[in-house]
Amino acid sequence: MNSFLQKSSGYRGLAASVAAAAAVALLAAGPWLVDTYYLNLMFMIGIFVITCTGMNLLIGYCGIVSIGHAGLMAVGAYMSSFLSTKYGMSFWTVALIGMAVSLVIGSLIAIPTIRAGGVYLSMITIAFGVVIHEVLIRWDSFTGGPLGISGIPKPQACAYTFDLKSMYLLVLVISVAALLLVRNLRRSAWGRAMIATKENEIAAASLGIRKFAAQYAGFAVSSVLAGLSGALYAHTNSFISPDTYHFQTSVQLVLIVILGGAGRVLGPVVGATIIVFLPELLEMEKLRMALYGAIMFAVLYFLPKGIVGTVGDFLRSKFGKSVTAAGSGPFSETAASAVSSESGSFSEAAASTVSSGFGLPVLAAASAGAGATTADFTGTALPVHAAASAGAGATTAAFSGTVLSVSAAASVGSGSEHTALISVVATALPAVSAVSAPRKESMPEREPVASAASESLDAANLLVLEGINKHFGGLHALKDVSMAVASGSIHSLVGPNGAGKTTLLNVISGLYGADQGTFELHGKPFIPRSLSSVSVRGIARTFQHSRLFKELSVLENVMTGMTRRHRCGFAQSLLRMPKQRRAERVMEERARDLLDFIGYVGDRHMPASQLPYGHQRMVEIARALATAPSLLLLDEPAAGMTAAEIGQLEQLLRKLAQNGLTIVLIEHHMDFVQRVSDTVTVLDFGRVIGTGRPEQMLNDPRVIQAYLGAEEVAASAER
Amino acid sequence: MLNVNGLHVRYGAVHALKGIDFDLKEGEIVAVIGSNGAGKTTLLQSILGLVRPHSGTVEFAGRAITNLPASKTSNLGISLVPEGREVFGTLSVVENLRMGLKKKIGSFSKLQFEKELELVFERFPRLHERRSQLAFTLSGGEQQMLVLSRAMISKPKLLLLDEPSLGLAPIIVNEIFETIGALAKEGTSILLVEQMAHKALSIASRGYVIDNGRVALHGRSADLLNDERMIKAYLGTH
Numbered sequence: 001m002n003s004f005l006q007k008s009s010g011y012r013g014l015a016a017s018v019a020a021a022a023a024v025a026l027l028a029a030g031p032w033l034v035d036t037y038y039l040n041l042m043f044m045i046g047i048f049v050i051t052c053t054g055m056n057l058l059i060g061y062c063g064i065v066s067i068g069h070a071g072l073m074a075v076g077a078y079m080s081s082f083l084s085t086k087y088g089m090s091f092w093t094v095a096l097i098g099m100a101v102s103l104v105i106g107s108l109i110a111i112p113t114i115r116a117g118g119v120y121l122s123m124i125t126i127a128f129g130v131v132i133h134e135v136l137i138r139w140d141s142f143t144g145g146p147l148g149i150s151g152i153p154k155p156q157a158c159a160y161t162f163d164l165k166s167m168y169l170l171v172l173v174i175s176v177a178a179l180l181l182v183r184n185l186r187r188s189a190w191g192r193a194m195i196a197t198k199e200n201e202i203a204a205a206s207l208g209i210r211k212f213a214a215q216y217a218g219f220a221v222s223s224v225l226a227g228l229s230g231a232l233y234a235h236t237n238s239f240i241s242p243d244t245y246h247f248q249t250s251v252q253l254v255l256i257v258i259l260g261g262a263g264r265v266l267g268p269v270v271g272a273t274i275i276v277f278l279p280e281l282l283e284m285e286k287l288r289m290a291l292y293g294a295i296m297f298a299v300l301y302f303l304p305k306g307i308v309g310t311v312g313d314f315l316r317s318k319f320g321k322s323v324t325a326a327g328s329g330p331f332s333e334t335a336a337s338a339v340s341s342e343s344g345s346f347s348e349a350a351a352s353t354v355s356s357g358f359g360l361p362v363l364a365a366a367s368a369g370a371g372a373t374t375a376d377f378t379g380t381a382l383p384v385h386a387a388a389s390a391g392a393g394a395t396t397a398a399f400s401g402t403v404l405s406v407s408a409a410a411s412v413g414s415g416s417e418h419t420a421l422i423s424v425v426a427t428a429l430p431a432v433s434a435v436s437a438p439r440k441e442s443m444p445e446r447e448p449v450a451s452a453a454s455e456s457l458d459a460a461n462l463l464v465l466e467g468i469n470k471h472f473g474g475l476h477a478l479k480d481v482s483m484a485v486a487s488g489s490i491h492s493l494v495g496p497n498g499a500g501k502t503t504l505l506n507v508i509s510g511l512y513g514a515d516q517g518t519f520e521l522h523g524k525p526f527i528p529r530s531l532s533s534v535s536v537r538g539i540a541r542t543f544q545h546s547r548l549f550k551e552l553s554v555l556e557n558v559m560t561g562m563t564r565r566h567r568c569g570f571a572q573s574l575l576r577m578p579k580q581r582r583a584e585r586v587m588e589e590r591a592r593d594l595l596d597f598i599g600y601v602g603d604r605h606m607p608a609s610q611l612p613y614g615h616q617r618m619v620e621i622a623r624a625l626a627t628a629p630s631l632l633l634l635d636e637p638a639a640g641m642t643a644a645e646i647g648q649l650e651q652l653l654r655k656l657a658q659n660g661l662t663i664v665l666i667e668h669h670m671d672f673v674q675r676v677s678d679t680v681t682v683l684d685f686g687r688v689i690g691t692g693r694p695e696q697m698l699n700d701p702r703v704i705q706a707y708l709g710a711e712e713v714a715a716s717a718e719r
Numbered sequence: 720m721l722n723v724n725g726l727h728v729r730y731g732a733v734h735a736l737k738g739i740d741f742d743l744k745e746g747e748i749v750a751v752i753g754s755n756g757a758g759k760t761t762l763l764q765s766i767l768g769l770v771r772p773h774s775g776t777v778e779f780a781g782r783a784i785t786n787l788p789a790s791k792t793s794n795l796g797i798s799l800v801p802e803g804r805e806v807f808g809t810l811s812v813v814e815n816l817r818m819g820l821k822k823k824i825g826s827f828s829k830l831q832f833e834k835e836l837e838l839v840f841e842r843f844p845r846l847h848e849r850r851s852q853l854a855f856t857l858s859g860g861e862q863q864m865l866v867l868s869r870a871m872i873s874k875p876k877l878l879l880l881d882e883p884s885l886g887l888a889p890i891i892v893n894e895i896f897e898t899i900g901a902l903a904k905e906g907t908s909i910l911l912v913e914q915m916a917h918k919a920l921s922i923a924s925r926g927y928v929i930d931n932g933r934v935a936l937h938g939r940s941a942d943l944l945n946d947e948r949m950i951k952a953y954l955g956t957h
Contacts, residue, residue: 317731475856495888496858496888496890496891497858497860497886497887497891498858498859544886545803610733612755612756613755613756614754614756615755615756639886640755640802640882640914641755641914642753642754642755642914642916642953643916643952643953643954644754644951644952644953645754645755668886668887668888708889708890709889709890709893
């Protein structure tokens with residue numbers, strides 16, 4: 001089924017490439033099919049496509065709305081025109097200089113302001129556009145003042161002088177190239193990093209992704225493309241003046257991107273075509289700006305995803321592979337083991353859901369009636385589904401080492417009224433698997449350094465906190481917190497809401513700086529300066545509320561965790577060089593392994609926004625693991641999970657700890673904490689009120705009084 | 720009070736609810752239990768009118784409300800407390816509570832609002848201590864108390880609660896559940912979606928288990944608490 005889907009999407013990809021090639025060929029034949037008037041319009045579309053492809057990168061991927069890119073086009077146009085008219089330099093040289101100067105000036109705006117971000121950055125780009133326009137009018141000696149520069153020579157190559165037709169073809173080639181480069185970038189670690197920082201800066205930083213690098217890269221590409229299109233326009237038109245680079249041109253560029261669909265590769269093509277043709281067709285030259293305003297209103301009201309985005313979504317919902325309640329009935333094997341007896345609807349539900357969702361290594365083998373069932377689990381605790389057999393006959397289910405997501409062999413029903421399911425939990429696995437094949441249960445991609453360290457230190461402490469204090473204004477959130485986390489242990493933090501648990505986690509992970517106190521990691525002093533610097537030191541975390549990157553697919557989300565260690569150079573990613581493709585394949589494979597490891601067998605190409613809550617939490621753990629940490633910080637991972645799902649989570653945490661990972665956990669589900677933790681630290685009002693074995697801490701009268709409540713204890717004693 | 724018949728909801732290609740039948744009597748607490756993605760939140764949203772059902776009917780107090788938007792259903796007296804404690808972070812506790820009044824603000828005299836406030840503060844003295852604090856500075860438990868009180872001030876006939884225990888310390892969870900029980904005694908009907916199945920069933924009179932968009936099991940709480948299948952899948956061993 002999987003391979004079939006891949007194949008069919010392969011065919012679809014091929015069909016799309018053929019269609020694109022045909023479209024480009026048709027456009028290339030344009031000069032011989034249409035008259036000069038239309039060719040001129042098509043040339044203008046090409047110019048806008050080049051600029052807006054760069055802006056699409058900026059608006060759609062980086063989330064930076066620049067309303068000053070006409071200024072950067074002007075820089076390219078004036079620089080190249082000045083040099084070629086004054087010094088007679090060739091177009092090819094001056095175009096390159098124009099691009100370079102545009103890059104420099106773009107960088108001058110971007111470098112100090114990217115940190116400000118958002119609205120401030122947009123305001124600065126507006127100011128920049130206005131300043132450039134004023135400069136063009138006033139700086140007579142360079143720009144020719146309000147009259148502009150005329151008599152700009154046409155480009156030449158080997159005694160051939162380009163005319164409109166050949167310029168159009170050149171622009172066509174460049175726009176196709178620009179589109180391909182942006183498409184490559186979207187499919188690279190750089191593209192994912194851009195979207196990640198746009199969507200959730202904090203989560204991205206916690207994975208070691210630096211916002212500045214990603215966003216500056218986007219700004220740089222858009223500056224270069226704006227400079228290039230400026231030079232191309234100037235040398236085709238032979239005349240430029242400040243009017244061309246008015247504020248309204250900048251607005252027009254943004255409109256093209258939004259109308260076409262920000263973040264969609266083909267968006268600028270559709271947007272530019274409409275924005276150039278519409279005023280001409282309606283003969284509304286004088287009302288151009290009013291028309292643009294109306295279009296902007298219409299787009300924001302009716303097509304917030306732009307034309308390409310809306311049409312794409314519609315086609316996907318119409319012709320995309322149909323999903324039956326994607327990923328619902330998540331940890332359905334356990335549900336199945338509980339419910340597959342009598343009720344018809346129940347077993348039907350179980351049977352229909354085993355192919356999707358999560359299946360952690362809860363291996364359920366079932367035998368009923370006279371049948372003898374041999375379940376031979378060799379190797380890993382990968383997502384192996386319930387093998388439930390009922391009725392007469394022998395079923396042998398053999399799951400071998402690297403086979404991933406063996407789908408359910410569930411033959412429920414068929415006359416048998418009882419299907420007794422014996423759940424074999426993963427911890428019982430060694431006994432079963434001792435029969436054959438060496439066990440391969442190791443976590444994909446363990447950092448060798450980390451495991452070596454944890455071996456040599458073994459019983460030592462991985463993380464030691466000493467006298468940590470943190471104030472928020474008048475609130476003393478952490479008061480002299482000291483804590484030692486043993487290597488390879490699961491250490492839980494419990495305490496009332498507002499006790500400072502999350503604050504402590506935020507301080508360790510570098511989100512807040514501590515006011516006072518010392519940290520030691522692997523026995524060496526350690527200062528958690530920022531999220532990304534802490535991530536580099538091998539500490540990963542998840543968040544109380546899921547912070548997955550919603551626009552990225554499940555697989556891409558996990559891949560963002562590998563950005564820091566596997567990202568290739570920017571140029572390599574733009575050009576999709578062989579080395580970069582290899583790195584991408586490695587990342588994808590590791591991400592798949594990690595998803596297998598946590599037991600996710602649902603659709604991996606589904607946008608994360610469509611994942612049910614419980615799955616989001618599990619995928620977030622996989623993403624954190626992708627950074628190859630030695631310490632994992634989890635903030636309420638079990639919140640909102642059912643008892644069965646919590647059971648799966650417990651298995652996962654055990655497996656991780658067995659692999660040498662150290663885990664610090666904030667959790668309110670007390671029986672879960674009691675089962676899974678090696679050590680429990682209790683916080684109240686920002687102070688540690690005790691650390692010890694879970695059973696000891698949870699029976700401590702102070703803990704009962706502050707946190708559990710007498711009733712809860714009585715209830716759990718009953719059980 | 721509330722009757723749901725053959726409710727189907729689709730999101731594009733995803734068939735989220737596949738024919739849910741469901742009822743709730745006046746002053747009753749009914750628990751809805753199920754795994755993540757089973758369709759519990761969708762059920763609440765389609766009752767309130769945030770999601771338009773594909774087919775099926777929803778009746779509230781003898782009136783068909785199937786396709787009514789949320790703005791209308793909330794005027795009829797249905798109130799949702801969404802998952803994840805959505806307080807107005809930069810408003811004070813009292814201002815948040817005032818939001819519960821919605822359009823009644825004109826007809827409500829200041830004095831009456833003060834009375835309402837007194838009731839809230841009597842129930843949750845902690846909110847009184849923090850009455851002028853901005854909501855985002857409250858702890859998770861206090862925020863849950865606040866959203867619950869905000870919903871109560873709108874005097875709903877039917878209260879829809881989406882996972883009120885999420886991320887709360889056990890002692891606070893008990894407090895919240897006690898309050899829910901007290902509200903039902905005062906005559907509010909409550910539909911309680913909860914992952915802590917044990918706790919939910921101990922205050923509810925009946926429960927529904929939703930699995931993969933269908934009602935897989937329903938019955939009196941006492942029966943469900945002793946049901947083998949329930950124990951394995953949702954109650955856990957504790």
